[in-house]
Amino acid sequence: MRSADSVADPWRGLADGRLLEALKNPLAAAEDALARLDERVRASPIQEGFVSRSHFQDACASLWLAGELVMLEDLVLRDARMDIRSPTHEVTRAEAVLRARRKIAAAAPDWALSADGLEILRGAGEAGTAEPEPAGQGDRGDDATLEMPGDADPLAGELAALDRALASSSKLLSRDAPLARTPRDPLIYDPDWAEGDRLEAWQRAAAASQSEPPLLSAAILWDAWDSDPPLERQAWLGALLVAATLRARHKTRSHLCCVNSALRLIPREKRRSRDRATRLAAFLTAIAAGAEAGMQDHDRWLLARRRLESKLKGRRSSSRLPALVEFILARPIASAGMIAAELGVTPRAAQDMVAELGLREMTGRGRYRAWGIL
Numbered sequence: 363m364r365s366a367d368s369v370a371d372p373w374r375g376l377a378d379g380r381l382l383e384a385l386k387n388p389l390a391a392a393e394d395a396l397a398r399l400d401e402r403v404r405a406s407p408i409q410e411g412f413v414s415r416s417h418f419q420d421a422c423a424s425l426w427l428a429g430e431l432v433m434l435e436d437l438v439l440r441d442a443r444m445d446i447r448s449p450t451h452e453v454t455r456a457e458a459v460l461r462a463r464r465k466i467a468a469a470a471p472d473w474a475l476s477a478d479g480l481e482i483l484r485g486a487g488e489a490g491t492a493e494p495e496p497a498g499q500g501d502r503g504d505d506a507t508l509e510m511p512g513d514a515d516p517l518a519g520e521l522a523a524l525d526r527a528l529a530s531s532s533k534l535l536s537r538d539a540p541l542a543r544t545p546r547d548p549l550i551y552d553p554d555w556a557e558g559d560r561l562e563a564w565q566r567a568a569a570a571s572q573s574e575p576p577l578l579s580a581a582i583l584w585d586a587w588d589s590d591p592p593l594e595r596q597a598w599l600g601a602l603l604v605a606a607t608l609r610a611r612h613k614t615r616s617h618l619c620c621v622n623s624a625l626r627l628i629p630r631e632k633r634r635s636r637d638r639a640t641r642l643a644a645f646l647t648a649i650a651a652g653a654e655a656g657m658q659d660h661d662r663w664l665l666a667r668r669r670l671e672s673k674l675k676g677r678r679s680s681s682r683l684p685a686l687v688e689f690i691l692a693r694p695i696a697s698a699g700m701i702a703a704e705l706g707v708t709p710r711a712a713q714d715m716v717a718e719l720g721l722r723e724m725t726g727r728g729r730y731r732a733w734g735i736l
Contacts, residue, residue, distance in 0.1 A: 388646035395653035404616035474606035560592035624652025695734035
């Protein structure tokens with residue numbers, strides 16, 4: 363087991379400067395590589411496609427780090443609700459990571475670390491996120507809208523009273539839904555886990571990191587989460603919150619850092635070392651390596667886009683091929699059904715358009731084929 367001190371005090375060892383000295387070179391390399399990747403994505407004509415693809419890749423990498431293998435093809439088809447087989451438990455978990463990444467990327471930079479954001483990402487606040495009432499509307503206004511004239515029906519008063527009671531109960535339940543959740547089964551969840559206290563401690567550590575460099579703060583927060591995950595069933599959320607921290611600190615403005623994809627490039631012996639300095643250096647080295655790999659992928663996808671666009675010369679203005687190019691670049695793979703649903707054509711026409719662009723078939727199958735650019 364790792365030392366409990368690193369969990370209780372994530373900033374232990376920074377005061378004397380020895381840890382900072384050991385991390386100086388990896389930190390500088392990671393800062394430079396991540397900044398260059400973010401700037402390249404910001405100015406790229408395939409920014410949306412790069413971000414969309416990175417979500418899929420990072421979700422699969424998250425399961426890979428947990429010892430599970432999820433095929434990228436299965437996750438893409440599951441996301442499009444065009445599975446060719448029953449989704450496994452691992453694919454379902456990867457889909458949860460994918461949805462969480464999209465929520466974080468689509469929201470404000472500081473949303474994921476807020477109380478409301480954490481509740482929704484944990485799945486505890488979905489039912490309690492009712493829209494606020496319009497200004498000036500309260501219980502009396504609701505009563506007025508439910509009133510019925512007493513002359514029209516002898517039961518009008520009783521029915522109106524029943525409607526008011528139902529409306530009031532629904533409003534109360536929507537507000538207090540997180541408090542009224544069904545108790546967790548002790549056979550599945552540890553009743554002594556103290557999830558709320560652990561998460562609050564990690565949040566306090568995140569709040570105390572504002573004076574530190576963004577990537578150093580991210581490394582320490584990742585190590586604190588990885589050493590003792592606050593959430594019993596969603597340990598994968600830590601890497602996404604670390605990426606959200608970098609976005610909230612404006613280190614990444616154009617994309618959400620793929621922490622899982624970066625950690626996959628580093629040997630497990632370094633990521634899970636007993637020595638804290640080794641783990642922190644491994645995280646920073648991973649971020650630098652992940653940024654370099656991201657730039658290579660970006661340049662390769664941009665070159666593929668230019669190659670496909672060269673085949674669009676002389677096409678009619680009503681051609682659907684340009685839309686197909688953008689759709690293919692937005693996902694690692696696409697089936698004929700996905701293309702047909704997106705472009706509003708028949709599956710047969712989708713296959714003909716794929717043949718015109720000369721896309722490579724990625725699955726090696728005669729049926730349920732999929733094409734793409736990896």
